[in-house]
Amino acid sequence: MAYDYTPFPYVSAPGLTAPEPRHRVAIVGAGPIGLAMAIDLAQRGVPSVVLDDNNVVSVGSRAICWAKRTLEIFDRLGVGERMLAKGVTWKVGRQFHGANEVYSFDLLPEEGHKYPAFINLQQYYAEEYLVDRARAFPDLIDLRFKNKVTGHEDRGDHVVLTVETPEGEYTLETDYLLACDGAGSATRERMGLDFTGQTFQEQFLIADIEMADSPFPQGTPERWFWFDPPFHDGKSALLHQQPDNIYRIDLQLDVDADGKAEAAPEKVIPRIKAIVGDKPFRLDWVSVYKFRCIKLDRFVHNRVIFVGDSAHVVSPFGARGGNGGIQDVDNLGWKLAAVLAGEAPEALLDSYHDERSHGSAENILNSSRATNFMTPKTPVEALFRAEALRLAHDQPFARRLLNSGRLSVPCSLEGFPLQTPGDLSGRAVLDAPLQGPEGDAWLIEQVQGRFTLVGFGEIDLPEIDGIARIGISQTGKDYPCFSDPTGLALQRYGAGRACLFRPDGHVCASFERPDAASISQARNRALGLAP
Amino acid sequence: MTIAPDRLSPHQDDFYSALMDAHTGLAEAQSHALNARLVLLMANHIGDLPALQDLLQTARGYDD
Ligand SMILES: Cc1cc2nc3c(=O)[nH]c(=O)nc-3n(C[C@H](O)[C@H](O)[C@H](O)COP(=O)(O)OP(=O)(O)OC[C@H]3O[C@@H](n4cnc5c(N)ncnc54)[C@H](O)[C@@H]3O)c2cc1C
Numbered sequence: 001m002a003y004d005y006t007p008f009p010y011v012s013a014p015g016l017t018a019p020e021p022r023h024r025v026a027i028v029g030a031g032p033i034g035l036a037m038a039i040d041l042a043q044r045g046v047p048s049v050v051l052d053d054n055n056v057v058s059v060g061s062r063a064i065c066w067a068k069r070t071l072e073i074f075d076r077l078g079v080g081e082r083m084l085a086k087g088v089t090w091k092v093g094r095q096f097h098g099a100n101e102v103y104s105f106d107l108l109p110e111e112g113h114k115y116p117a118f119i120n121l122q123q124y125y126a127e128e129y130l131v132d133r134a135r136a137f138p139d140l141i142d143l144r145f146k147n148k149v150t151g152h153e154d155r156g157d158h159v160v161l162t163v164e165t166p167e168g169e170y171t172l173e174t175d176y177l178l179a180c181d182g183a184g185s186a187t188r189e190r191m192g193l194d195f196t197g198q199t200f201q202e203q204f205l206i207a208d209i210e211m212a213d214s215p216f217p218q219g220t221p222e223r224w225f226w227f228d229p230p231f232h233d234g235k236s237a238l239l240h241q242q243p244d245n246i247y248r249i250d251l252q253l254d255v256d257a258d259g260k261a262e263a264a265p266e267k268v269i270p271r272i273k274a275i276v277g278d279k280p281f282r283l284d285w286v287s288v289y290k291f292r293c294i295k296l297d298r299f300v301h302n303r304v305i306f307v308g309d310s311a312h313v314v315s316p317f318g319a320r321g322g323n324g325g326i327q328d329v330d331n332l333g334w335k336l337a338a339v340l341a342g343e344a345p346e347a348l349l350d351s352y353h354d355e356r357s358h359g360s361a362e363n364i365l366n367s368s369r370a371t372n373f374m375t376p377k378t379p380v381e382a383l384f385r386a387e388a389l390r391l392a393h394d395q396p397f398a399r400r401l402l403n404s405g406r407l408s409v410p411c412s413l414e415g416f417p418l419q420t421p422g423d424l425s426g427r428a429v430l431d432a433p434l435q436g437p438e439g440d441a442w443l444i445e446q447v448q449g450r451f452t453l454v455g456f457g458e459i460d461l462p463e464i465d466g467i468a469r470i471g472i473s474q475t476g477k478d479y480p481c482f483s484d485p486t487g488l489a490l491q492r493y494g495a496g497r498a499c500l501f502r503p504d505g506h507v508c509a510s511f512e513r514p515d516a517a518s519i520s521q522a523r524n525r526a527l528g529l530a531p
Numbered sequence: 532m533t534i535a536p537d538r539l540s541p542h543q544d545d546f547y548s549a550l551m552d553a554h555t556g557l558a559e560a561q562s563h564a565l566n567a568r569l570v571l572l573m574a575n576h577i578g579d580l581p582a583l584q585d586l587l588q589t590a591r592g593y594d595d
Contacts (some may be wrong), residue, residue, distance in 0.1 A: 369544050372551065380554050380562040384547075390593055397537035401547055 001244060002210070002284060003124050007055045008131065010146045013163065015170035023049050024340055026161060026174035028149045028187060031058065032123060033308030033325040034180030035130035039077045040333030042140035043449065046340055049172070050134070050141060051163060053148035057131070060285040061122035061208050064242055065319035069410040069428060070326045071115040072505070076448040078136070079129045080115065087119030088241050093223040095402055097389045099230045103399045107407070112488040113431045114442040118407065120221070120242045123322065152177060152187060152304070159303045176336065177304045183292075185310035191301065197294030198368055200315060202375045203253040204289050205262055208246050209272055211281035215239065215247070225404040227374075227389055231274035236374045236404070239275065246284055249275060250316075252374065259288035291315035293368040295360050299328075299353040307332060312360035314367035317374065317405035324363045327411065328356050334503035338527055348528035351418050359411040366406045373403035413506050420509035420522040424493065429505035432489035434472065434482035441482060443489060446470050447501040451523055453514070457495030462516040467500070467523060502526050532592045533585050 014020050025041060027034045030052035038048045066074070066083065074080035094104040107117035134141045150169075151162035159177040163170055179187035188195060216222045221241040229237045238250040249272060253262055261267060263286045272281065295312035299305060308325030332352045338344035376382040391398035413419055414426030432443045447454060452468040455461045461469045461479065471481035472489050484490050493499060498514040499507045500522050509522035524530040539546055553569075554562050574583055 366544070369548050372548070378554070378562075379559050380557070380566075381551055384550065387593075388547075394532075394534060397535065397539050397543070400537055400540045400543045403544060403547070406544065 002282075003122070003244075005056045005059070005124070008143070008145045010055060010166065011144065012167060013144055013147060013165060013170055013172075015163070015172050016165065016167055020170075020172055022158060022173040022175065023047070024174070025049075025176050025178060025336070026051065026159070026172060027178045027180055028052075028161075029180035029182055029308075029310070030054075030127075030131070030143065030145070031180060031182055031308065032063065032126050032130060032322055033329060034178070035127060035134055036074075036077055036326055036329045037178055037180055037307060037333065038141045038143075039079075039130065039134055039137070040329055041337060042134070042137040043077070044333065044337035045140070046337050047140045048142070048178075049174070050143050051147040051149050051161070052143075052145050055145035057127035058123040060206075060287055061124065061242060061246065061248065063123040063126070063316075063319070063322035064120045064240065064248055065118050065323075065407070066121060066126070067319060067323045067408040068113065068115045068117050069408070070323045071119065072429070072431065072444045072448070073326050073330045075114065075444060076330075076505075077130075078133050079126075082129050083121055083126060084115060084119060086125060086243055087121035088221045088243055089116045089119050090221040090223055090241065091117065092220070093225065095392075095399075095404065096224065096226040096229065097392070098226075098228050100393070102389065102392045102402065112433050112486055114433075114444055115431070118319070120240060120248075122242055122246070125243070126322075149181070149186070152190065154301070154303050157303070175303065175340070178332075179304060179306045179310045180308050181310050183309040183313045185306070187304065188296065188306065188310055191304070193296055193301075195294055195296060197292060197364070199292045199294075200290060200371050200375060201255045202290070202371075203255070203257050203259055203262070204291065205249075205251040205253055205268065205271070205286070206289060207249045207251075207268055207272060207286045208242070208284040209249065209276075209281040210244065210246050210284050211276060211279055212245055213279045214241070215276055215279070216241070227385075227402070227404075229275075232271070237275065238404070247276075247281075253288070257288075263288050291371060293364045293371070295357065295364060299357060300349050305332065305336075305349065305352070311356075312364065314360075314363050315371045316367075317370040318363070318367045318407055319405065320363035320367055320408045323408040324360055327359055328352075330504040331356050331359075344527040344529065351416065351528060355413050355416055355418075358413075358416070362411055363408070370403045370405045418502075418508060418526045418528065419506075420525055422510045423497070424499060424507045424510050427507050429501060429507070430492045432484070432492055433486055434489060435485050436482040437480060443472075444505065446482070448503070448505045450503050451526070452501045453498055453519060454493075454501065455498045455514070456490055456493045457497070459496055459498055459514065461498060461514060462519065464516055464520055464523070467519065500526075533589045 025048040027050045148164045224239040226237045235252040240248040307328045388401045410428035412426045419425045434441045455471045469479035473484045498511045500509045508526040
């Protein structure tokens with residue numbers, strides 16, 4: 001069944017009739033990033049107004065692969081479980097060369113994580129769930145559809161926006177403007193910020209089809225990638241499964257292909273039949289893309305902050321666009337809330353740039369390498385790839401050279417100034433199953449959202465104002481303690497260690513002998529209060 | 532035919548892109564010359580004749 005794009009209701013903005021009191025945060029764009037941003041802030045009690053020029057969710061599935069770390073962040077934002085329940089969990093990826101399978105990989109053989117390595121779920125579902133969740137904060141999230149931001153002016157300590165609606169124009173003041181307006185960000189263009197980088201000449205046909213019969217063995221969802229498939233000579237192809245019996249097919253096209261003509265059903269249908277054979281299907285969505293790998297030099301410009309695709313775009317091989325943007329949200333939310341609450345200096349926001357610019361550079365590096373591998377530019381590049389493929393049939397090292405996208409993994413923040421150097425410092429939370437006063441639990445549910453000190457094994461945690469405490473494999477403490485039924489928590493973190501987690505689940509310090517002074521100091525450092 | 536253990540990962544992508552970068556801007560003939568030099572340098576780096584003979588045979592073994 002095709003997705004039902006029910007339009008969100010348009011509501012008259014108060015600013016159309018009388019000046020609105022200055023907002024704390026205005027978010028331009030209700031894509032996955034803008035919506036997640038509003039929810040993150042609302043969970044910290046920070047109100048925001050979200051302005052979107054449109055009134056439906058993402059047209060077309062676009063982002064379909066959501067990585068484990070993203071799902072863990074979505075868990076904190078209250079949509080993770082719903083996404084997991086609806087999404088297609090897949091583990092096995094197969095790489096083909098011509099008609100032959102070269103090798104297959106299993107994503108997460110490791111047990112003891114609440115979320116799998118990846119799920120596939122159409123972006124329109126992700127956005128629908130985020131909108132539903134945002135509506136749970138009627139006093140904190142003011143969602144305004146059909147409100148297009150047409151101008152903004154940074155006045156030093158606030159920003160003035162011009163907004164266009166079906167009923168006319170109004171202006172709005174905000175302390176901070178979060179530009180979540182996507183790859184074509186008008187905010188970015190208005191500011192004349194340079195946004196240049198590698199644009200790949202190759203075009204890709206992206207098609208979603210609805211098909212009752214699974215093309216995969218035993219109907220188990222997998223990811224299939226072909227180099228030089230028999231049905232699509234000399235190019236590459238990808239087949240992936242989404243919920244509702246929707247399958248995603250990516251086909252590399254010629255550099256000089258006519259994108260419009262290629263997207264016509266009479267062109268697309270025979271191409272798909274060549275892949276899926278006689279199985280009946282319905283064409284759900286077709287689009288032709290050229291991909292880019294670009295990021296802004298700076299994500300923070302005084303009171304205007306870029307988040308998600310407005311700050312960085314990557315080619316989709318490796319699924320790092322939406323996933324990277326959600327990590328931006330995770331990084332920025334607690335910092336902005338702390339600055340707005342007067343608990344941290346404004347300079348803390350610069351660390352959002354430092355840390356996420358690093359993350360997006362990593363994503364760009366990986367995505368552009370994958371895209372380069374998939375689209376050799378010279379005869380020598382084609383030669384190396386052909387021989388790597390040939391060797392890959394039996395040489396394990398050559399299998400690892402094949403690159404159809406290195407799937408997104410959480411980025412480490414080790415070495416950045418907010419972290420106190422030490423073991424595990426900078427690492428994103430690694431989940432583990434726990435058993436606590438209220439039954440089964442997961443580590444990710446316990447440490448995200450606030451500064452949390454976790455003691456692994458017999459180790460005493462001092463009480464410090466503003467830091468939650470949790471003991472694992474300890475008893476008789478005056479703070480919540482959990483057992484480690486599988487032993488995985490202690491195995492993953494080491495016994496006799498305390499870790500201080502930032503509100504975004506990154507370890508910012510670890511201690512063998514935690515004392516109140518060094519813990520406070522590490523927390524203050526993570527808030528940008530102390531070196 | 533020798534199936535060797537993988538010694539490149541986790542740096543395989545760094546290596547591969549450095550290899551491609553080394554060829555950037557070269558005409559095809561220059562690229563072949565670079566490859567030849569590279570084989571010779573790598574042979575000297577390995578410096579173990581039986582191992583090299585084995586590699587030559589393995590590479591040749593994929594001829595179709
Ligand atoms: C074919 C394809 C496949 C992809 N696959 C994946 C994947 O598998 N995994 C993954 O993680 N990512 C993937 N991505 C990337 C992912 O779609 C993007 O990274 C993601 O949509 C970025 O979210 P965003 O909220 O930053 O921007 P967008 O989703 O573009 O949202 C921007 C929003 O801002 C609104 N807006 C724009 N201008 C204005 C204005 N002036 N005023 C008001 N509102 C405005 C728009 O209407 C829109 O709602 C894929 C992308 C494509 C194209």
